[in-house]
Amino acid sequence: xxxxxxxxxxxxxxxxxxxxxxIIIREKYFRPWHFFFITLGAVIFLFRGYAQVNISSSKMEYxxxxxxxxxxxxxxxxxxxxxxxxxSASELFLGTAFLAALIWFCxxxxxxxxxxxxxxxxxxxxxxxxxxxxxxGYFFYLTVWGMNYLRxxxxxxxxxxxxxxxxxxxxxxxxEDMVLLANTFQRNPYNTSKELNELxxxxxxxxxxxxxxxxxxxxxxxxxxxxxxxxxxxxxCGISGIFLPVFMESHINSDLLLWxxxxxxxxxxxxxxxxxxxxDASFIAYIACLSSESALMRYSSVLHILLALRPYLxxxxxxxxxxxxxxxxxxxxQERENRIRSYQERYERITRLSRKVNDxxxxxxxxxxGIRSYQAALPHLTLWWKKQRKMTF
Numbered sequence: 342x343x344x345x346x347x348x349x350x351x352x353x354x355x356x357x358x359x360x361x362x363x364i365i366i367r368e369k370y371f372r373p374w375h376f377f378f379i380t381l382g383a384v385i386f387l388f389r390g391y392a393q394v395n396i397s398s399s400k401m402e403y404x405x406x407x408x409x410x411x412x413x414x415x416x417x418x419x420x421x422x423x424x425x426x427x428x429s430a431s432e433l434f435l436g437t438a439f440l441a442a443l444i445w446f447c448x449x450x451x452x453x454x455x456x457x458x459x460x461x462x463x464x465x466x467x468x469x470x471x472x473x474x475x476x477x478g479y480f481f482y483l484t485v486w487g488m489n490y491l492r493x494x495x496x497x498x499x500x501x502x503x504x505x506x507x508x509x510x511x512x513x514x515x516x517e518d519m520v521l522l523a524n525t526f527q528r529n530p531y532n533t534s535k536e537l538n539e540l541x542x543x544x545x546x547x548x549x550x551x552x553x554x555x556x557x558x559x560x561x562x563x564x565x566x567x568x569x570x571x572x573x574x575x576x577x578c579g580i581s582g583i584f585l586p587v588f589m590e591s592h593i594n595s596d597l598l599l600w601x602x603x604x605x606x607x608x609x610x611x612x613x614x615x616x617x618x619x620x621d622a623s624f625i626a627y628i629a630c631l632s633s634e635s636a637l638m639r640y641s642s643v644l645h646i647l648l649a650l651r652p653y654l655x656x657x658x659x660x661x662x663x664x665x666x667x668x669x670x671x672x673x674x675q676e677r678e679n680r681i682r683s684y685q686e687r688y689e690r691i692t693r694l695s696r697k698v699n700d701x702x703x704x705x706x707x708x709x710x711g712i713r714s715y716q717a718a719l720p721h722l723t724l725w726w727k728k729q730r731k732m733t734f
Contacts, residue, residue, distance in 0.1 A: 370466055375473040382476025385483050389491075393707060398493045406492040407558055410615045413485055414561035418589035418613075421564030426541075429567040429592060431585040486586035489617040490706045496624040496721035498555055507723055512653040515723045516662045518730060519647040524667045526640040541565050543638065544603060547629035548610045563613040564588070566606050568595040577688035578695035579681075581605045584612035598680065600673055603641040604630050618708060623718035628725065644673065649719050 392401065420430040446467060453463050549560050567590050569575060575583070575594045582593040582605040591609030593602055607626035616622050630642030651659055663671065685692050700711035708714045 370469055375469055378473040378477035378480070381480040385480045389483055389488070392488070392491055396491070398491060401488065401491040402493040405488050406615050407556060410486070410489060411559065411561045414563075414589050414613065414615070417485060417586070418561065418564050421567070421588040421590040426538075426565040427568040427595075429569055429585075429590055430564075431587040431590045431592075432567075432569050432571070434587060435585075482586060486589075486615075487617065487706065489615045490708070492615070492617075494618065495552075495555065495616055495621040496718065499624075500721060500724050507720055507727075509653075509655075511723050511727055512650055512719075513658055514730070515726050516647060516650045516654060516658065517665075518726070519643050519650070520662050520665045522643045523640065523647065523670045524665075526636055526643060538565070540603060540635065540637065541606065543633060543635045544606045544610060544629070547633040547635075547638065548607050548614060548625060550632070551625050551629045552611075552614055552616075560614060561589075563610050564590050566609065567592045572596065576684045577691040579685065579688075579692045580695070582609045584609045589613055596680065598673065598677055600637065600641050600644065601677060603633075603635070603638040604645045607638075607642075617706070619703065619714040620708075620710075620717045620721070623715055624721050624725075627718065627722050644670070646719075646722060648674070648677075649716065650723075652716065653719060653723075 396404075420434075424430040424433070449463055449467075450460070452458065453460050544566075545563060552560060569583075569592050572595050575581075576596060580594060581597060581601070582591065584591050591606065591613055593605045593609065597605060604626050607629045608622050611622040611625040611629075614625075616625060627642055627646055630638040631646075633639055633642075647662070654662070663674075666674070696712060703714055704711045710717055
């Protein structure tokens with residue numbers, strides 16, 4: 342008697358009993374949290390575009406930056422305050438998250454090869470996860486800190502004029518004054534952690550004093566400045582300092598010369614205070630250090646101002662200014678140039694790529710000048726100094 346052919350059943354029980362048959366299950370790539378995060382990212386993206394065009398900087402200043410952000414900063418900065426310097430809570434969190442994601446991907450990749458599953462499907466699933474996480478992170482970034490890019494310009498408000506007209510002589514006079522001050526201020530670099538903590542507190546007070554010139558409402562208190570364990574990456578990217586809104590922590594490059602650190606600390610603390618613009622952060626840091634009670638902070642500000650004035654001076658005027666500096670000051674400047682040059686030569690491609698990425702990031706966040714936004718603080722500083730120099734000299 343001939344053997345009857347096997348009939349494939351549609352029922353689950355039959356599919357389990359039939360040998361050498363694979364049960365095909367449609368895998369779900371999109372999860373509810375994917376849609377939720379992507380929706381949040383899309384909504385905040387559209388709102389930011391609307392706010393940039395239809396909401397004035399004044400309304401953003403008083404509606405978000407002054408009345409909402411300070412409370413956000415105080416809450417999200419708690420982990421950064423709990424974990425003592427120089428350890429970074431932000432680096433610990435981001436590092437752990439990255440490590441967990443890497444382990445997950447490696448395990449999934451191993452299972453793919455072991456069970457002979459499609460690697461393409463895994464990559465597609467990973468891409469969906471990544472898009473959702475980026476969208477959620479973008480929502481977090483803008484709501485927690487990024488909206489401060491749309492606030493009023495601190496430098497313009499303090500100088501009380503939106504259009505700056507300066508002559509070449511104004512920059513030359515500022516450079517001459519900075520040379521005189523650099524030769525006058527005593528260099529007193531700190532060497533102990535206790536002195537570093539004292540400098541950190543002095544920087545907090547100095548930055549708050551400058552911001553209080555325009556803002557009378559209570560200001561948030563920042564965590565202490567931290568160092569990153571991946572400091573070599575900062576050197577490769579040519580980064581002196583970085584502010585991470587994850588836990589509202591300011592970080593500086595641990596390889597900075599001692600006289601460089603106060604100004605960079607003040608710059609990053611200005612970001613914590615809600616001044617996202619690099620122009621405003623630089624302007625606040627210049628004034629904060631220049632008017633500080635610390636000789637080291639004043640010295641740091643003066644040298645950073647002098648070096649930033651280089652593009653505004655002719656070669657002849659710049660050479661004259663450098664020659665008037667005392668030998669110790671010239672040595673400090675030369676050591677800084679040597680440090681920067683050594684890392685640029687070692688990581689030339691990474692540094693160039695980092696500058697392009699930073700330039701694009703700033704332009705996408707309403708800073709049309711890109712990386713030149715740092716340099717844009719000098720006209721504001723020169724105008725401010727022009728008003729102050731009569732009381733100083």
